[in-house]
Every structure is written in structure tokens, then in C-alpha cells.
Amino acid sequence: MDDTGQHLDHMRRTAPLVQNITNYVAMNIMANVMLAAGASPAMVHAREEAAEFTGLAQALTINIGTLSPAWADAMLESAVAAQAQGTPWILDPVAVGATGYRRDIGARLLDLAPTVIRGNASEIMALAGADASGKGADTADAVSQAQEAASALARRTGGVVAVTGPVDFVTDGTRNAEVANGHALMPRVTALGCSLTGIVGAFTVGQDPFEATVAALAFFGLAGEQAAEGVRGPGTFQVAFIDALYTMTPEDLARGARITLA
Amino acid sequence: MDDTGQHLDHMRRTAPLVQNITNYVAMNIMANVMLAAGASPAMVHAREEAAEFTGLAQALTINIGTLSPAWADAMLESAVAAQAQGTPWILDPVAVGATGYRRDIGARLLDLAPTVIRGNASEIMALAGADASGKGADTADAVSQAQEAASALARRTGGVVAVTGPVDFVTDGTRNAEVANGHALMPRVTALGCSLTGIVGAFTVGQDPFEATVAALAFFGLAGEQAAEGVRGPGTFQVAFIDALYTMTPEDLARGARITLA
Amino acid sequence: MDDTGQHLDHMRRTAPLVQNITNYVAMNIMANVMLAAGASPAMVHAREEAAEFTGLAQALTINIGTLSPAWADAMLESAVAAQAQGTPWILDPVAVGATGYRRDIGARLLDLAPTVIRGNASEIMALAGADASGKGADTADAVSQAQEAASALARRTGGVVAVTGPVDFVTDGTRNAEVANGHALMPRVTALGCSLTGIVGAFTVGQDPFEATVAALAFFGLAGEQAAEGVRGPGTFQVAFIDALYTMTPEDLARGARITLA
Known part of the structure; x- marks a missing residue:
């Protein structure tokens, strides 16, 4: 794998x-x-x-966190446009197992071959059709329990699947990686997982999706580690986290990334 | 009334x-x-x-701040589901007196017997059918002016009504309480009242609604007091407030709560 | 032009x-x-x-950042109401050149004679029908390139047009001004431009729209300058910016405003 820091440098230079x-x-x-x-x-x-704008975008991310029929249509049409144009697109299947409506939309998006799927263990298991315990946006399953579901999903879509948690698992069905960066305060700030999906999208532009996803996860988790120093709670943490994303250099990332290829 | 801190402890242990x-x-x-x-x-x-998800939830909160027809339907259906299942549900009648549309939806939600209603003085008065002066999300009436309207509403719904302001008033039609915790910077951060409604919802799970509401208001107001120390404005205040909610212990709350039962 | 600080003082006293x-x-x-x-x-x-509420409001702002048909109807109806009542209304044509849908809604809003239009150079050029390069919410054109388009728009609407960027340009077709306040971190926080539109709306109430707009831009930019002292990135900057808006006095503004009339 390339130097992780180069992925950050490439993303910043191209500002996709x-x-x-x-x-x-x-x-x-x-x-x-x-x-x-x-x-x-x-x-x-x-x-x-939405789909017209997809023609301008260099990457697309779709998150089903707050669904409605008009939005679901826009998601499907934009995903079709991305697929047709070879634009990388990332699926974030928030709480996909919680209601029948989510399962339905999730399945239809899955058929459009997302370049990367990023979710927590319960979401990845639910999307793959496995029994999952999570309700709402939280996970009730461990990352390790979702590895098989992730690999099956990756083989099915031909894309990358990332299960995020205390130690993230990334697979494209052939290559596997674990990313150990992160901090326990991160789930105490709402929508950081959703935000990570945007970072994954930005990293994939012009890059190998597996390597880009691994680098994006390390970048995000390391920013969390840096942010946690000296904060008192999720309020100060969120502020410091934004600063860390801004100040981290490619060299910081290359040094701090804790990636294990398997 | 039980020790206020125990309500915080119970909510944290159950993470509803x-x-x-x-x-x-x-x-x-x-x-x-x-x-x-x-x-x-x-x-x-x-x-x-929405209503399907209500079957999974341990409490439901409904806030009419940004209404539209599809959302109003979801609110009504979820409130029906909560009522049928005995799930506590909290109504936040934001700016209910401002437009005819809000008055209509507010009245229909009221008929579904909210476990707790939380609003400012103008909102509680408008919901009760009294003349109120507030426009938008701000109140133009004092908490004391809304006490009669609150008691009438509580008797009508069989639930708890909380009027929040510099000193909050809580009633279930029989028991009354005042909560003096809070800080003048709180109305300078948008949607803190709405957020309080979520805290009330979390506190009511498995608890007496009147006592839970009083404890939730004291917790929230005390966090505001703690946050205000040393801040320069609403920006630093909001950050410190989130930290205070995270770091406050049940002992802090028991010590700092300023509750008067009447 | 009046003392810039008096505009801030007037807005705060009236809290529109x-x-x-x-x-x-x-x-x-x-x-x-x-x-x-x-x-x-x-x-x-x-x-x-929306339009009923416009009857209560002292100013109206309309931002097309996340459009949909129901919202577009509400925008048009509220703008009609504002125009009929002589209520100042501000148009923020976010990314108006990006899609055909935005161009259409933008043109229809333009016909309702906004009191002030505030956008970046690409947006103002696209709204005026000039070739613009911006995509999404970012600008790809310099403020100076948009001056002619801004003047043409102002003459067409009879209102004020503000092109914001490193140095802002404000015109009502006759009077022109430049405002040099601001900081490079401001575009690194999302929706600060949108937020500025709200400040412009608040400043216009009961004031000459051209002078009010110039004062609002100076106030906002100066708060950015004050906020940037000692921060480490966009996270701490955003927090300090909110504080600066709160703590700045009319005297601070009169002293720090960098306005050039032309």
C-alpha cells in the first residue's frame, strides 16, 4: 500500500x-x-x-439516515448517474435494519454497486441479510461479528466495505485491513460516522478505493486521537476534532496511522 | 420526591x-x-x-418547530402508536400560536394525551387557548402568567406540563414545582429548549413523569450554570454546556438542583 | 454614510x-x-x-441552497407577501448557476424585486445571466469580475446587490462601496455566507438598505477578524466567531470597519 499520508496530500491538492x-x-x-x-x-x-448535479461532482455519498420518498428517488437517480459516469459513490446505510422502509431502500441502493459501503457492524450485517441487533444509529454488534457479512457484501457489489468501530475492518473481498485509530468520545458526537463517509468519498477520487478508504479511516481516527488530548467532554472534543482535521499534515498521518493489512 | 440525582443516574444506566x-x-x-x-x-x-420506529423506542418527542403536511402525519401516527403502547411521549409546541396551521396541528396532538408538554409561557398559553403574545420561538409572556393555563392543560390531558423560563413551573394538575436552575445565555443558543425536550423524554422512561420532568429541568439548568463560568459568549457557552451535560454527576445534581415543591 | 456602529446599535435595540x-x-x-x-x-x-408568517416578520430572507418544489412555492409566496407589505427581503442565490432547476427558481425570485441580493461572485454573475465558473456553493470567480453583473442586477431590481469575497462589493446601481473586513478562515466554516444573509436582513429593518448592507458586511467581517486571533483551525474559529458577534460593541465596529465608498 502507498504511503497513507499521500492520500491526504492528494485529496487536499485536488479539493474534490x-x-x-x-x-x-x-x-x-x-x-x-x-x-x-x-x-x-x-x-x-x-x-x-440531484442527478444533474451528480454530473458535476467528482464523488457522491448517499446516507439514508433521514429517508423520505422524494429523497429516496433522488438517491436512486444520483446513484444511477454516478454508476453510469464511473463516478465513485459511497453508501452509508444508517440504521438500515430498523424499519422495513429502510431495508427496502437499502437493498435497491445496494443493487447499484456502491464503490464503498461504510457502516457500523449492525448496519453492515443488516444490509448483508444477517441477523443484527442494532436499533437506531447505534450498533449492538462488534466489528468482528460483521467481518463475514462485509466480505460477502464486497464480493456481491465488487466494491469496498468498511465496518467502523473501535477497530475498523475494511475489505474488497480480496484484500483486508484493520485500522486501529480512533477515540471513545467519537460516538458521543452525533453524525461523525456520517461525516466520515464524506471523507471517504473525497479520498476515493482518482485513487484505488480500497487504499483510499483505509487512508480516510486512519486520517479520521487519528484526528480523533489528537482532538481528545486535554478536552473535557464531547463539546470541546468536537471543536478540537475540526481543528485536527485542518491542521494534520500528511507526515502526521503517515506517522500516526495504525493500519494492519491482512 | 426522590433524590434528583437518582433520576440522572437511572437515565444514564438505561441509556433509553x-x-x-x-x-x-x-x-x-x-x-x-x-x-x-x-x-x-x-x-x-x-x-x-415513524410509527413503526415508535414501536422500538422507549420514549417519543414531537416538536412542531418546522412543520409540513408529511411531517404532521408522521407526528400524529407516532403519537397514536406511543399512546397505544403506553410509551411516554413529550410535546414541544414551538411557536404554536404563530399561524393557523400550527394551532391546528397543536390541537390535534393535544388530543393524543402527551405525557409531558414542555414549552415557554407564550406557547403554553396559546396551546391552552389563552391570549398569548409570543411570536416565533420567543416568548413575550412571563412564566407566572402561564401557570393557570399550564394547570388547565394538565388537568385536560392527564399529563405533566412544564413552562420553562428564568424559573420553570411544572405541574401535573395536582403537584406543582418550580425549578430555578438556568442561565441567561441559554436563550442565546438556538434550539436549547428543543433539546431540553429530548432530555425530558429520556428522563421519563420508567419513572414518574412529574418527578422525571422536574429532575430533567434541574439537570439542564444546572449544566447551563456550570457552563457559564468563564465563557465569553454563546459560542464558548454552547461548547461548555455540552461538556457539562457529560461531566455532571448525580451528586452534583443533587447538590445543585434548586427545586421548590408547592 | 451614517456611523456604521449606529446600525449595529439600532439592530440590537430593536431585535427584529x-x-x-x-x-x-x-x-x-x-x-x-x-x-x-x-x-x-x-x-x-x-x-x-410561510406567507402568513411573513405578515408577522420585520424582514425575510430566502436562500435556495437546498431547494425542493414545496419549498420553492413557499419562497415565492413569502416573497410576494413581503413585496406587498413593503417588508425588506433578501435573496441568497446559493449555487444558482449549478442546475437548471436553480436557474429557474432564481429567475422567478428575481422578478419579485429583492431588497438586497447577497451572493458570491459566481452566483451574482449567474443570476445576472453572465458566464460564471462556480459550482456548488464555492465561487470560481473574483469579486471584481462580478461588479458589472452586480450593477446591472441592481438597476434591474431597484435594490441592493452585495458580492461577498475577500473584499466585498456593494451597489444599489448608483452608490458603490467596498468592505475589506473578513478572514480567510470564514469560507472554511460551512454556511457562514448564508448566515451573513440573515444579518443583512436584520440590519435592513427600518434603515436605508444600501447603508444597512454595508454595515452588516463590515460587522460580520470584523467579527471574523476578531475571532481569528489565537485560534488553531475552523473549529475554534467558529466558536470564537459566535462570541465576537455577541461581544462586539458599536464603538468596536465604528473603529474597525474598513469601508470605501465609491
Whole structure:
């Protein structure tokens, strides 16, 4: 694998335009995370324009956190456009197992071959059709329990699947990696997982999706580690986290990334 | 009344899953407030899944801050589901007196017997049918002016009504309490009232609604007092407030709560 | 031109109720910016109530950042109501050149004679029908390139046009001004431009729109300059910026404003 830091450097130099169809909770923090990291986020989701905008974007992310019929249509049309144009697109199947409506939309998006799927263990297991315990946006399953489901999903889509948690697992069905960066305060700030999906999208532009995903996860987790120093709770942590995404250098990332290839 | 701190301890140990159908302005900060306090928030509002999700949730909160027809349907269906299942549900009648549309939806939700109603003085007065002066989300009436309206509402719904302001008033039609915790910077951060409604929802799970509401208000207000020390404005205040919700212990709350039963 | 600080003092004393139909990304930070500055923001956008609420508001802002058909209807109806009542209304044509849908809605709003239009160079050029390079919410054109388009727009609407960037340009077709306040970290926080539109709306109430716009831009930019001292990145910057909006005095503004009339 290439030097992890080079992925950050490449993303910052190209500042890719990433279209994000994401949930209402995540929109603001996701945009701030992406701006701080050096990407150019655009939140465009209306059915009247989403797929047209996908033609301008260099990557697309789709997050089903706050679904509705009009949005689901826009998601499907933008994913079709991305697939047709060879634009990388990332699926974030938030709480996909919680309701029948989510399972249905999740399955239809899955058929459009996402370049990367990023979710927690319960979400990846539910998307793969395995029994999962998570409700809402939280996971009730361990990353290790979802490895088989992740590999099966990756073989099915031909893409990359990332299961994030205390130690992340990334697979493209052939190559596997674990990323140990991160901090326990991260799940105490809402929508950081959603925001990570945007960073993955930005890293994939012009890069091998497996390597880009691994680098994005290490970058994000390391920023969490840096941010946690000296904070008192999730409030100060969130602020320091945005700063860390902005100040981290490629050299910091190359030095601090804790990646194990398997 | 039980030791106030025990309510915080109970909520943190059970980390209840609370479904929130809330307005766009509040979603992110409300989720962060609830996560910092130790609850498990889920923002699920689409008509296609809201009522189904209510079956999973341990409490439901409904906030009419940014209404639309599809959301109003989801609110009504989720409230019906909560009522049928005996799940506590909290109504936050944001700016209910401002437009005819809000008055209509507010009245229909009121008929579904909310476990707790939490609003400012103008909102509680408008919901009770009294003349109120508030426009938008601000109040133009004092808490004391709304006490009669609150008591009438509580008798009508059989639930608890909390009027929040510099000194909060809580009633279930029989028992009354005042909570004097809070800080003048709190109304300078948007959607903190909405976020408080989520904390009330989390506290009510498995507890007496009147006592839980009083404890939730004291917890929230005390966090505001703690946060205000040494800050320069609403920006630093908001950050310190999230930290205070996270770091406050049940002992801190028992010591700092300023509750008067009447 | 009056003393710039007096515009801030007037806005704070009157705390105008400003209705904002804005995008999902901006709602929370826009409300916090306006509350910190001393205005009274209300985010009311549902077609069922938007125009009715406009009757209560002292100013209206319309931002097309996250469009959909129901919202577009509400925007048009509220703008009609504002125009009929002589209520100042501000148009923020976010990414108006990016899709055909945006161009169409932008043109229809333009016909309703916004009191002030505030956008970046690419947006102002696209709205005026000139060739523009910007995609998404970022600009790819310099403020100086948009001066002619801005003047043409101002003459066409009879209103004020503000092109914001490193040095802002404001025109009403006759009077021109440049405002040099601001800081490079501001575009690294999402939706600060959108939030500025709310501040412009609050400043216009009861004031000459050209002078009010110039004062609002100087106030906002100076807060950015004050906030940037000692911060490490966009996270700490955003927090300090909210504080600066809250703590800045009219005297600070009069002293720090860097306005050139032309």
C-alpha cells in the first residue's frame, strides 16, 4: 500500500467536489468536517436536480439516515448517474435494519454497486441479510461479528466495505485491513460516522478505493486521537476534532496511522 | 420526591432509545445534547417509518418547530402508536400560536394525551387557548402568567406540563414545582429548549413523569450554570454546556438542583 | 454614510423578527449567528404557513441552497407577501448557476424585486445571466469580475446587490462601496455566507438598505477578524466567531470597519 499520508496530500491538492445526499442531522457537521479536511462538499438532494448535479461532482455519498420518498428517488437517480459516469459513490446505510422502509431502500441502493459501503457492524450485517441487533444509529454488534457479512457484501457489489468501530475492518473481498485509530468520545458526537463517509468519498477520487478508504479511516481516527488530548467532554472534543482535521499534515498521518493489512 | 440525582443516574444506566420528530434547526444540537447526557437519540420522522420506529423506542418527542403536511402525519401516527403502547411521549409546541396551521396541528396532538408538554409561557398559553403574545420561538409572556393555563392543560390531558423560563413551573394538575436552575445565555443558543425536550423524554422512561420532568429541568439548568463560568459568549457557552451535560454527576445534581415543591 | 456602529446599535435595540427560509445546512448556525448578534430569527418555511408568517416578520430572507418544489412555492409566496407589505427581503442565490432547476427558481425570485441580493461572485454573475465558473456553493470567480453583473442586477431590481469575497462589493446601481473586513478562515466554516444573509436582513429593518448592507458586511467581517486571533483551525474559529458577534460593541465596529465608498 502507498504511503497513507499521500492520500491526504492528494485529496487536499485536488479539493474534490463531493455531492452528499445525507440526513438532516449530519448536514452541517459533515460539511464542516469536509471543509476542514480540505474537500469541497455540496449538499444537493432535491429530485429536481440531484442527478444533474451528480454530473458535476467528482464523488457522491448517499446516507439514508433521514429517508423520505422524494429523497429516496433522488438517491436512486444520483446513484444511477454516478454508476453510469464511473463516478465513485459511497453508501452509508444508517440504521438500515430498523424499519422495513429502510431495508427496502437499502437493498435497491445496494443493487447499484456502491464503490464503498461504510457502516457500523449492525448496519453492515443488516444490509448483508444477517441477523443484527442494532436499533437506531447505534450498533449492538462488534466489528468482528460483521467481518463475514462485509466480505460477502464486497464480493456481491465488487466494491469496498468498511465496518467502523473501535477497530475498523475494511475489505474488497480480496484484500483486508484493520485500522486501529480512533477515540471513545467519537460516538458521543452525533453524525461523525456520517461525516466520515464524506471523507471517504473525497479520498476515493482518482485513487484505488480500497487504499483510499483505509487512508480516510486512519486520517479520521487519528484526528480523533489528537482532538481528545486535554478536552473535557464531547463539546470541546468536537471543536478540537475540526481543528485536527485542518491542521494534520500528511507526515502526521503517515506517522500516526495504525493500519494492519491482512 | 426522590433524590434528583437518582433520576440522572437511572437515565444514564438505561441509556433509553428516544425517537425525536423535531425541527431541522434542532436536530443536530438535540442529538448532541442527548448523547452528551447519556441517552440514545434517534431522529426518525418519515411517515413511511415513524410509527413503526415508535414501536422500538422507549420514549417519543414531537416538536412542531418546522412543520409540513408529511411531517404532521408522521407526528400524529407516532403519537397514536406511543399512546397505544403506553410509551411516554413529550410535546414541544414551538411557536404554536404563530399561524393557523400550527394551532391546528397543536390541537390535534393535544388530543393524543402527551405525557409531558414542555414549552415557554407564550406557547403554553396559546396551546391552552389563552391570549398569548409570543411570536416565533420567543416568548413575550412571563412564566407566572402561564401557570393557570399550564394547570388547565394538565388537568385536560392527564399529563405533566412544564413552562420553562428564568424559573420553570411544572405541574401535573395536582403537584406543582418550580425549578430555578438556568442561565441567561441559554436563550442565546438556538434550539436549547428543543433539546431540553429530548432530555425530558429520556428522563421519563420508567419513572414518574412529574418527578422525571422536574429532575430533567434541574439537570439542564444546572449544566447551563456550570457552563457559564468563564465563557465569553454563546459560542464558548454552547461548547461548555455540552461538556457539562457529560461531566455532571448525580451528586452534583443533587447538590445543585434548586427545586421548590408547592 | 451614517456611523456604521449606529446600525449595529439600532439592530440590537430593536431585535427584529427575521423569517428565514434557508437551507438545511445553514439553519442551525444561521440562527445562532443571528441570536448572538442580537436579532430574533425564525425558521418558517412550510407552504402552509410561510406567507402568513411573513405578515408577522420585520424582514425575510430566502436562500435556495437546498431547494425542493414545496419549498420553492413557499419562497415565492413569502416573497410576494413581503413585496406587498413593503417588508425588506433578501435573496441568497446559493449555487444558482449549478442546475437548471436553480436557474429557474432564481429567475422567478428575481422578478419579485429583492431588497438586497447577497451572493458570491459566481452566483451574482449567474443570476445576472453572465458566464460564471462556480459550482456548488464555492465561487470560481473574483469579486471584481462580478461588479458589472452586480450593477446591472441592481438597476434591474431597484435594490441592493452585495458580492461577498475577500473584499466585498456593494451597489444599489448608483452608490458603490467596498468592505475589506473578513478572514480567510470564514469560507472554511460551512454556511457562514448564508448566515451573513440573515444579518443583512436584520440590519435592513427600518434603515436605508444600501447603508444597512454595508454595515452588516463590515460587522460580520470584523467579527471574523476578531475571532481569528489565537485560534488553531475552523473549529475554534467558529466558536470564537459566535462570541465576537455577541461581544462586539458599536464603538468596536465604528473603529474597525474598513469601508470605501465609491
